[in-house]
Amino acid sequence: MQELNQQLDFIIELDRLKGVYRQALVKSDKNRFENSAEHSWHITLTAHILHEYAAEKVNISRVMCMLLIHDIVEIDAGDMFAFSDQKALAYQQDKEIVAAERLFGLLPEKQFQTFNQLWLEFEEAQTVDARFAKAIDSILPLLQNMRNEGGSWVRHKVNKSQVMKRNRFLEGLAPDLWLYVCQQIDYAVEQGWLVDA
Amino acid sequence: MQELNQQLDFIIELDRLKGVYRQALVKSDKNRFENSAEHSWHITLTAHILHEYAAEKVNISRVMCMLLIHDIVEIDAGDMFAFSDQKALAYQQDKEIVAAERLFGLLPEKQFQTFNQLWLEFEEAQTVDARFAKAIDSILPLLQNMRNEGGSWVRHKVNKSQVMKRNRFLEGLAPDLWLYVCQQIDYAVEQGWLVDA
């Protein structure tokens, strides 16, 4: 039962991701902040629904696993706003590597290796699966901000070029989605939700 | 772009599951109630971590899909406490069937069929995949209640026999997990968290 106990400890520890809050607002729940656990559910399902737009075939069950686990490190490292400055982002990355070791390290060795490698693959964004997962992770906040009169973009005075850059993965990966994103960004600039720079 | 627009409407509609609250408490976030979106994330990952305990091989990516979508009907139908009376549960079932038609119906026809069938398969609990998914959906509340001095069991004066019945799927499906659950239930009775009946 030792392995099972390790696994159950990890599963219980996951509960803490429900207390890590992000910059996005949940419009349908009184505009409270969104937490990283419900966000992870939302993007995993989004990836499943949109995976046929990928120009190159993705392994959707690997992508789903990546997205289910991609934010777990925030239990220790906290969430960092995607448009923070470079120094803050680099420091965050160091914290997340330590967090991954501790958190996935609660699991039996074999599962630790699987999850840690899958998480690193996501972070490095070199494989098609990881790049598609990253692309989905950026498109959802865009959809949310578009339904929230600009949402976190307005609060943090984000530029059009920052959002373009963050979503650029889509260009080669899923051209139809990229086209959609460009149209939305133009509309957001017109509305004054994004700074035209 | 018509299909994409249908898919994005569905994805945005999913946001509402973050505002559907369950009986479980999130201990690590000031004991607030848990919502069905973060719950769906938690059990999907739990299924992945524990699927090697299944006595018969399950198709884990189907199980994960089932668990990601199993509570979406609650957007229209609301959550019902697992130990409500039979009449309330039957009425809930009718509401959920209508909800599934409307919600999955936002998607293009092919995805509507896939998701609606997968959800029905989960509800009917006849296949190995569905039964394993159901078993995981019952074991997680047990783990949560054990870490919360009985949690929702205490508030609703739940009997040992009700919890045994709800988890009985595990007996044949995953004997090691069933053994663990039995031990936990005995401990809960000793502590007075479950009524010994």
Ligand SMILES: [Ca+2]
């Ligand atoms: Ca449920």
